[in-house]
Amino acid sequence: MALDLAELSYPMQRSCPFHPPEAYAPLRENQPFARVRLWDGSHPYLLTRYEDIRAVLAEPRFSCEPVREGFPHVYEGRMVADKADRSFLRLDNPEHDRLRRMVTKEFTVKKVQALRPYIQATVDRLIDNYAAMPQGSDFVEHFAAPLPTDIITLLLGIPYEDHEIFRRATRIQFGSRSTPAEVRESLAELFGYLDALITRKEAEPADDVVSRLVHDQYRPGHIDRITLINIVRLLLSAGHQTTQNMTALGVLTLLQHPDQLALIRADASLIPGAVEELLRFSSILHTGARRVALEDIDVNGHLVRAGEGVICSIPAANRDGELFPDPDRFDVTRDAGPHVAFGFGVHQCLGQVLARAELQIVYETLFRRLPELRLAVPFESLRFRHDMFVYGVHELPLSW
Amino acid sequence: MRVTIDKSRCIAAGQCVLNAPFVFDQGEEDGIVILLKEDPPPEQEEHTRRAARLCPAEAIKLHD
Numbered sequence: 001m002a003l004d005l006a007e008l009s010y011p012m013q014r015s016c017p018f019h020p021p022e023a024y025a026p027l028r029e030n031q032p033f034a035r036v037r038l039w040d041g042s043h044p045y046l047l048t049r050y051e052d053i054r055a056v057l058a059e060p061r062f063s064c065e066p067v068r069e070g071f072p073h074v075y076e077g078r079m080v081a082d083k084a085d086r087s088f089l090r091l092d093n094p095e096h097d098r099l100r101r102m103v104t105k106e107f108t109v110k111k112v113q114a115l116r117p118y119i120q121a122t123v124d125r126l127i128d129n130y131a132a133m134p135q136g137s138d139f140v141e142h143f144a145a146p147l148p149t150d151i152i153t154l155l156l157g158i159p160y161e162d163h164e165i166f167r168r169a170t171r172i173q174f175g176s177r178s179t180p181a182e183v184r185e186s187l188a189e190l191f192g193y194l195d196a197l198i199t200r201k202e203a204e205p206a207d208d209v210v211s212r213l214v215h216d217q218y219r220p221g222h223i224d225r226i227t228l229i230n231i232v233r234l235l236l237s238a239g240h241q242t243t244q245n246m247t248a249l250g251v252l253t254l255l256q257h258p259d260q261l262a263l264i265r266a267d268a269s270l271i272p273g274a275v276e277e278l279l280r281f282s283s284i285l286h287t288g289a290r291r292v293a294l295e296d297i298d299v300n301g302h303l304v305r306a307g308e309g310v311i312c313s314i315p316a317a318n319r320d321g322e323l324f325p326d327p328d329r330f331d332v333t334r335d336a337g338p339h340v341a342f343g344f345g346v347h348q349c350l351g352q353v354l355a356r357a358e359l360q361i362v363y364e365t366l367f368r369r370l371p372e373l374r375l376a377v378p379f380e381s382l383r384f385r386h387d388m389f390v391y392g393v394h395e396l397p398l399s400w
Numbered sequence: 401m402r403v404t405i406d407k408s409r410c411i412a413a414g415q416c417v418l419n420a421p422f423v424f425d426q427g428e429e430d431g432i433v434i435l436l437k438e439d440p441p442p443e444q445e446e447h448t449r450r451a452a453r454l455c456p457a458e459a460i461k462l463h464d
Contacts, residue, residue, distance in 0.1 A: 058456075097411065101430055104411070104430055104431035104432065105412075105428065105429060105430050106431075107431065108428075109414045109418060109426060112414075337454060338453065342413075342456075344456050346411050346457055348413045352413060352415075353413075353414040353418065
């Protein structure tokens with residue numbers, strides 16, 4: 001299949017909700033360093049091969065700072081939010097490591113292990129509530145969204161009841177059609193909310209992440225207030241929207257692959273591997289991990305020039321047949337472990353252990369407690385999040 | 401097999417502890433990698449290789 005470079009605009013459209021855009025496979029084969037055109041007329045590289053993407057993401061001379069010239073911005077509104085971001089997600093080393101290490105102790109394997117009974121109890125409670133609702137109720141609104149919101153607000157020490165404020169902020173700041181003005185207004189509202197939260201934690205510290213950041217890092221002067229606000233914003237945003245979308249899309253994927261669902265229902269020991277496969281297959285960070293070269297860099301034999309932008313397609317890497325045989329097949333028994341759904345390099349997801357625990361508990365519990373769970377509407381009527389920075393399904397009406 | 405770690409590279413993603421819990425741990429104060437076994441027994445070698453391969457910060461080195 002010949003591809004005309006001038007015609008490749010990005011982001012590209014999917015033709016099937018479960019698969020990346022069709023152009024990715026031929027690009028991986030023929031043009032692993034393709035150029036694509038963005039909304040602003042820039043032409044960054046689109047990388048589609050697993051090994052190239054791992055190499056870029058592990059290379060410190062590729063910067064992740066959106067304020068740098070040449071950094072690829074996929075939506076105009078998202079550009080505004082990215083440029084305003086002072087969290088470690090958008091900082092290179094050494095500052096990245098310094099800030100990240102202020103919160104790494106909060107998301108260790110042991111911390112998450114200790115949290116599992118609470119996650120289980122929350123999943124059980126939400127299933128009770130959902131099963132008491134009318135058939136066809138939206139699983140996203142009544143289960144997939146409340147679960148990670150409950151967990152992250154507990155950890156951070158944020159009132160659960162405030163969720164409408166930050167869910168609205170997420171909808172606007174990560175939406176492809178949001179205007180710069182809308183994003184600026186939303187950022188101002190969210191930053192104002194978090195500033196007030198921090199003021200409360202200064203006066204009344206509790207046993208939570210925000211209180212520890214305030215008293216161990218902000219008060220002694222290790223970080224300024226705007227950086228503190230940005231770190232809390234990152235934890236809050238990453239802590240609810242990714243798991244929410246993965247939860248709902250994962251349930252849908254399993255329902256649409258009944259043979260695979262039957263396997264995990266028959267043998268719960270398959271669930272951790274099934275979660276890795278769902279992460280690989282779904283790759284909800286579908287707009288990709290973006291970088292800009294700080295100098296001329298050789299990536300597996302291809303020279304990327306200083307100042308050139310690179311989009312590392314996470315969905316494309318996770319469908320690379322070199323690493324994952326028969327990559328478009330959803331197979332809960334395969335070894336999907338090396339996927340890059342959480343990214344790679346120093347920016348790999350801080351909350352991945354927590355996300356895995358939440359997803360494992362959800363899939364084990366949900367299909368055990370509601371064995372007749374099924375889609376309540378025709379599959380064709382579902383609206384997928386083509387228009388959002390994080391992929392998923394907007395609503396998921398189920399019956400049980 | 402001998403294992404070495406570079407704590408200065410570690411970003412506490414937790415992949416090593418998830419994949420080879422008998423060989424790696426995380427510090428309670430910072431989440432940073434702790435090496436429990438410099439010379440993992442043969443039955444731990446596969447898990448250890450996997451942990452090294454999955455470490456996003458390339459903080460684990462294996463010396464065969």
